[in-house]
Amino acid sequence: MTTSTARSRSSGTEPLLRVRGVKKSFGRVDALVGVDLDVPAAQVTALVGDNGAGKSVLVKTIAGIHEPDAGEIYFEGERVHIHGPRDSARLGIEVVYQDLALCDNLDVVQNMFLGRESLSHGLLDEDSMERAARETLESLRVRTVRSVRLNVENLSGGQRQSVAVAKAVMWNSKLVILDEPTAALGVAQTRQVLDLVRQLADRGLAVIMISHNLNDVFEVADRLAVLRLGEMVGQGPASEFDTQRAVELMTTGRYSGSPNGSDPAARKEG
Amino acid sequence: MSAQDGSQLEREPAETEAEAAMSAEFEQPRTLREYIGRWWTQIRAGNSGVLPVVLGVILIGIIFQTQNTKFLSAGNVINLLVQGAVFMLIGMGEVFILLLGEIDLSLGFVAGIGAVVVTELVQPGWGWPWFGAIFAALVVTGAIGAFQGTLITRLRLPSFVVTLAGLLGWQGVMILLLGEGGTIPIRNNVVNAIANGTLTRSGSWLLVVGVVLVFAILQIVQDGRRRASGLSAPRRFMTYLQILVAAIAGVGLVLISNVDRGVGRFQLSGMPIVLPVVFGVLVLWSFLLGRTRFGRYIYAIGGNAEAARRAGINLSLIRTAAFTLGALSAGLGGIVYASRLRSISTSFDGGTIVLYVVATAVIGGTSLFGGRGHPLHAVLGGIVIAAIVNGMSLLGLSAAVQLISTAIVLLASIMVDVVVRRRGQTAH
Numbered sequence: 001m002t003t004s005t006a007r008s009r010s011s012g013t014e015p016l017l018r019v020r021g022v023k024k025s026f027g028r029v030d031a032l033v034g035v036d037l038d039v040p041a042a043q044v045t046a047l048v049g050d051n052g053a054g055k056s057v058l059v060k061t062i063a064g065i066h067e068p069d070a071g072e073i074y075f076e077g078e079r080v081h082i083h084g085p086r087d088s089a090r091l092g093i094e095v096v097y098q099d100l101a102l103c104d105n106l107d108v109v110q111n112m113f114l115g116r117e118s119l120s121h122g123l124l125d126e127d128s129m130e131r132a133a134r135e136t137l138e139s140l141r142v143r144t145v146r147s148v149r150l151n152v153e154n155l156s157g158g159q160r161q162s163v164a165v166a167k168a169v170m171w172n173s174k175l176v177i178l179d180e181p182t183a184a185l186g187v188a189q190t191r192q193v194l195d196l197v198r199q200l201a202d203r204g205l206a207v208i209m210i211s212h213n214l215n216d217v218f219e220v221a222d223r224l225a226v227l228r229l230g231e232m233v234g235q236g237p238a239s240e241f242d243t244q245r246a247v248e249l250m251t252t253g254r255y256s257g258s259p260n261g262s263d264p265a266a267r268k269e270g
Numbered sequence: 271m272s273a274q275d276g277s278q279l280e281r282e283p284a285e286t287e288a289e290a291a292m293s294a295e296f297e298q299p300r301t302l303r304e305y306i307g308r309w310w311t312q313i314r315a316g317n318s319g320v321l322p323v324v325l326g327v328i329l330i331g332i333i334f335q336t337q338n339t340k341f342l343s344a345g346n347v348i349n350l351l352v353q354g355a356v357f358m359l360i361g362m363g364e365v366f367i368l369l370l371g372e373i374d375l376s377l378g379f380v381a382g383i384g385a386v387v388v389t390e391l392v393q394p395g396w397g398w399p400w401f402g403a404i405f406a407a408l409v410v411t412g413a414i415g416a417f418q419g420t421l422i423t424r425l426r427l428p429s430f431v432v433t434l435a436g437l438l439g440w441q442g443v444m445i446l447l448l449g450e451g452g453t454i455p456i457r458n459n460v461v462n463a464i465a466n467g468t469l470t471r472s473g474s475w476l477l478v479v480g481v482v483l484v485f486a487i488l489q490i491v492q493d494g495r496r497r498a499s500g501l502s503a504p505r506r507f508m509t510y511l512q513i514l515v516a517a518i519a520g521v522g523l524v525l526i527s528n529v530d531r532g533v534g535r536f537q538l539s540g541m542p543i544v545l546p547v548v549f550g551v552l553v554l555w556s557f558l559l560g561r562t563r564f565g566r567y568i569y570a571i572g573g574n575a576e577a578a579r580r581a582g583i584n585l586s587l588i589r590t591a592a593f594t595l596g597a598l599s600a601g602l603g604g605i606v607y608a609s610r611l612r613s614i615s616t617s618f619d620g621g622t623i624v625l626y627v628v629a630t631a632v633i634g635g636t637s638l639f640g641g642r643g644h645p646l647h648a649v650l651g652g653i654v655i656a657a658i659v660n661g662m663s664l665l666g667l668s669a670a671v672q673l674i675s676t677a678i679v680l681l682a683s684i685m686v687d688v689v690v691r692r693r694g695q696t697a698h
Contacts, residue, residue, distance in 0.1 A: 085580065085582075086582065089582075097580075099576070101574065101576060101577035101580050101581075102574065102577055103569070103570045103573030103574040103577050103578070103641070104573050104574065104641070105569055105572065105573035105641035105642055106566075106569060106570060106573055110566065110569075110570075111577075114566075114570055114577065114578070114581040114583075115578075115581030115582045115583050116581075116582075117563050117566060119563070122562075123561045123562060124561050124562065124563065124566060127495070127496060127499060127501055130501050130502070131499070131501065147502070148502070149502045
């Protein structure tokens with residue numbers, strides 16, 4: 001069991017999510033070959049890896065879109081079986097996919113409540129929804145989205161990302177998974193989104209952030225988990241990594257800086 | 271899953287325009303001038319709403335009025351609205367389907383089926399009362415919509431083809447039902463009165479004053495409550511301005527309706543009953559689309575079906591329900607059509623009607639790409655179509671000119687739609 005020390009904001013005991021030995025194959029392609037992953041609360045865990053490393057498959061397995069062929073998933077210490085997105089949502093796991101899944105023709109409030117609208121007398125309760133949406137955005141210090149009654153199509157990329165993240169945290173979620181949240185964003189907008197990611201962890205949420213961009217990763221992540229060809233080749237506090245080590249792990253699965261090619265952070269997981 | 275660092279560059283310029291629109295929206299405008307300013311920003315950002323069609327109606331009115339001063343006479347305006355009622359009703363049905371990004375080509379002949387069912391059931395042979403016959407027609411047309419909707423959603427067949435089959439098939443069924451004679455007169459005064467009857471003068475006043483009062487109270491209460499709790503709501507004077515506009519429109523309509531439009535000694539005045547019918551359907555469908563989960567989900571599916579699916583929305587159910595309501599509205603339109611002619615015959619051209627109906631919705635501002643639209647668009651578009659047809663025949667212009675003009679108006683509207691869409695998309 002890993003006890004993360006550096007930059008740890010949690011009590012440092014049981015991680016919120018524990019993935020053990022998860023395997024997933026699609027036909028003859030082994031997408032995940034026995035992956036372990038620990039995701040503690042109140043920390044940002046960056047999931048990095050090259051294309052085809054299995055980041056998406058792993059995340060979709062946690063979200064219930066794929067069912068693992070083998071392995072166990074523990075959530076809050078309990079073994080869980082996640083058979084679909086509804087199961088994961090019930091546990092408090094929310095995924096913000098790269099395409100954000102926003103309806104352009106609906107406004108910010110309508111998007112944040114999509115599928116979970118509050119009703120009064122059987123009709124949409126716009127007042128309470130608008131109030132709750134504003135509170136959530138304010139609590140996340142999202143100041144860029146200044147009118148919650150503007151259609152999402154009129155928002156910039158960073159604002160849309162912020163809305164998608166706010167939507168994910170509205171529902172007492174405990175784990176938020178962000179798929180490439182800063183891809184295709186400009187410098188200033190990346191800044192906003194990374195601040196938001198930090199906010200989530202500071203609120204006590206567990207965050208998994210998939211990213212290609214190691215600058216972003218080292219800026220915001222508390223922990224790193226490096227996947228390569230469906231295998232977890234390194235995992236641990238961000239302070240144990242630097243860019244070079246992360247890149248080497250991503251590309252070769254080994255770190256030349258450590259003797260006999262094995263990686264201490266990976267081995268610690270047992 | 272590709273993070274190209276270079277792609278960030280092309281995203282930057284679009285933000286300024288979007289953010290300008292945002293800050294304009296954020297501050298609730300204080301004065302009328304600020305409202306107009308914000309409105310202009312919205313239009314420039316691509317949210318022109320019903321402005322193009324309203325401008326179009328005014329333009330058409332000016333053109334025809336200068337050519338023939340009878341065009342804007344009280345009698346002709348009322349006549350025009352009644353002529354447009356069929357397109358408006360079926361068009362409001364089509365809006366449900368266009369909102370999903372689908373199309374229903376069968377609505378013309380589904381309307382025909384509705385007309386035939388009512389006509390047959392009030393014949394002496396069956397002898398149903400008018401309400402029973404209308405109810406049965408709506409059930410039958412709704413069932414047709416549910417059937418086609420089920421084929422489209424459960425079997426994932428393209429709506430274009432399924433409803434094209436409907437266009438052919440329901441015409442066949444209609445001919446079968448009408449039998450040899452080809453024309454059946456409606457032998458029921460109430461059914462005939464839907465499109466031909468009028469309210470009394472005082473009845474027209476009573477109705478409009480009542481509607482405006484209810485609107486005013488609801489608007490004042492709602493805006494007041496939202497203002498009090500600090501939610502985005504229009505300023506008080508804007509609420510009053512809206513009520514004033516509604517009151518002027520209502521009073522104007524009654525004044526026009528109550529002018530004697532009879533010919534010679536035959537007197538005719540009062541609001542045609544079909545206008546409150548259209549208005550009632552408009553209010554009902556607007557309410558359904560704007561205030562219920564069902565309506566919200568229709569917009570969501572049209573905007574981003576995948577997002578709706580991930581939000582746990584039952585897409586098949588909502589889509590099928592939309593096709594059902596669309597066909598049901600069409601059935602009502604068919605009843606009005608038959609009522610106006612006091613009969614239904616095999617010469618009923620549902621194929622042309624449905625194309626006009628799609629044009630009606632699009633001219634009004636409903637997008638063919640889904641997610642953007644409102645029943646009001648069908649009503650406004652219906653006025654445009656009826657005004658063109660009416661004005662052209664008033665000028666004694668040929669059918670050829672009518673068709674070409676309608677085509678130009680339709681093209682102009684779809685251009686507005688596409689340009690609006692493109693502007694909306696530049697912002698992200």
